[in-house]
Amino acid sequence: MSTKHGYYGGFGGRFVPETLMAALYELDSEYLRLKDDANFKSELNSYLSEYAGRETPLTFCKNMSEYCGCKVYLKREDLVHGGAHKLNNTLGQAILARAMGKKRLIAETGAGQHGVATAIAGAVLGLPVEVFMGEEDCERQKLNVFRMELMGAKVHPVSSGTKTLKDATNEALREWSKTVDYTHYLIGSVVGPHPFPEIVRDFQCVIGTETKEQCIKKEGRLPSALVACVGGGSNAIGMFYPMLNDDVRMIGVEAGGKSLAPGENGATLNTGSPGVLHGALSYLIQNEDGQVKETHSVSAGLDYPGVGPEHSMLHDMKRVEYAYAMDDEVLDAFSFLSRTEGIIPALESSHAISYVLKNRDEFEKDDIVVICLSGRGDKDVAQVSKMYGRDF
Amino acid sequence: MAELSGKDRLSAAFKKPGFVAYTVAGDPSVSESVLISKALIDGGCDVLELGVPFSDPVADGSVIQAADKRALDAGITTDGVFGVVKEIRKYSGVPIVFLVYLNIVFRRGFDRFYDEAKEAGVDGILIVDMPPEEAETALLASERTGIAQIFLVTQTTSDERLDMIVKMASGFIYLVSSLGVTGKRDDVSKEAFSLLKCVKAKTKIPVAVGFGVSEKRHAEEIIKEGADGVIVGSAIVSVIEKNLGNCEKICSELKNYVKSMKDAIISKN
């Protein structure tokens, strides 16, 4: 359905200053050359299995299934080394960067999960890592800052603009344009200029490919519905893409935040309009002049005004439904899964859990509902305990 | 006589080597930015480049980022930016170009943005984050309105893409003197001058050099190496930043600064 090269329907493109264009061409051609290369694939696969801990289980949740009146499975990306799906992408891109002769990795991070995953990949593959992180996020996710530093990464707090993921991404782009000859910008979601959305999607597709096989093995059929949270949209597209041509319902869940009023959420596809940010044309939370607005979410990983261009296309085609979950519902889902299944989910992933809990009546008894548990909640425990009035 | 197009007026501005002065529209406020623009014109700039404030200026260093923020915090809107141009037009006919991020144009719609720009008196538009590969719609609007479409060329621009850019560009070509974002640098790089020779060999369109330029010796060197213009941004905006609240001082300092840069350029001509 893609039209022009680097586009998804009418979305995508390469909207960057001239300095970065050569690097995008280089990345495009090197990725095309390497992605089907046997050595590249076997190296990535061996890191994914020996190091990252793939494949991850597809866990049947007996208690949640009883509560919801359907068969609920969790795809356990929380069990990937580092605690989130992010490592699928960072290992892939770090191996790619090394093969391209790049000497250094830079990354943006919101919750810190992508920064941690980049630090991990850089450490194990021997590439120095520098991470840009909004000052506010550094404060919200102090432990992840320390984790990155432990693994040898340098963290640059970003004090411009909103002091969150959006401005961390701006700063990473600026740094890339200064050092583009020897630096790879390891972007953390299916956002940014072409070919990033495609590369990140391809590396995350392992989620959906495994899910499809595991579900057929366990249940003899495909899932009825897939549910995943959407920040930039990498765990969601990784889960959805391998089954896009199948008769499977798909639901992306955005951050409803405090309300759907401007500035109080991160629900880009629900409240935004098409615009250009960080190199791509996609839905965007902006004002009538095209200034990009502040966002809010209880989860730093979904606190972002943009979304991947392929999701914009899937939204307009109505192939994927994009719902949202509010902060308080998300906290309920966070506690629910912890209590009923003994699994503490990331606040990001709790958006997807919340959707299923809230809309359980939509599903029939025999329906197989697979939720992408994109990350574990350990990183969020300090923040949530504070909200419950217990500060450690 | 037919009205001159923006493209014609810009080409004429570079008949002799010229000085391009950049400031952010609406920084630190709408009325002060009009006064500052007039001071830059009084100092003798040949082209006035107005930055259109954006929430996410990824090609800009900290000085211009802060200026965008001051302007936005003071309430500048897209309509307000056109208003600044109209005010300047009452005072001077100096060619005016916009340096704008794509989303501002996209959001308004290319046709409407170019029409309103023309009506206000804009002669050229550089969309910082729109490479030639993505320029189709903008070029149609530029063609229709006669507003020049300005493009960046950089050290990383391949020969093949340089050919594409010189074919599309009008008014002048903006040669980026170094990798990275806007902001002062100590020296203009050697690579910038070899790129300059390369571009000059391919096209008759004027070439102006910017990013990091601040001193007279930079300007002299750039002109000596064959450029048609010198562009200064961050050094001008720094003067505003350092003297916030004292618009009179900003204006007199900038007027003198532009004069001295202009003298340096003329001396090397």
Ligand SMILES: Cc1ncc(COP(=O)(O)O)c(C=O)c1O
């Ligand atoms: C656990 C987890 N899930 C989801 C996300 C959102 O990213 P994406 O939408 O790209 O999967 C993040 C981002 O930090 C995350 O840490």
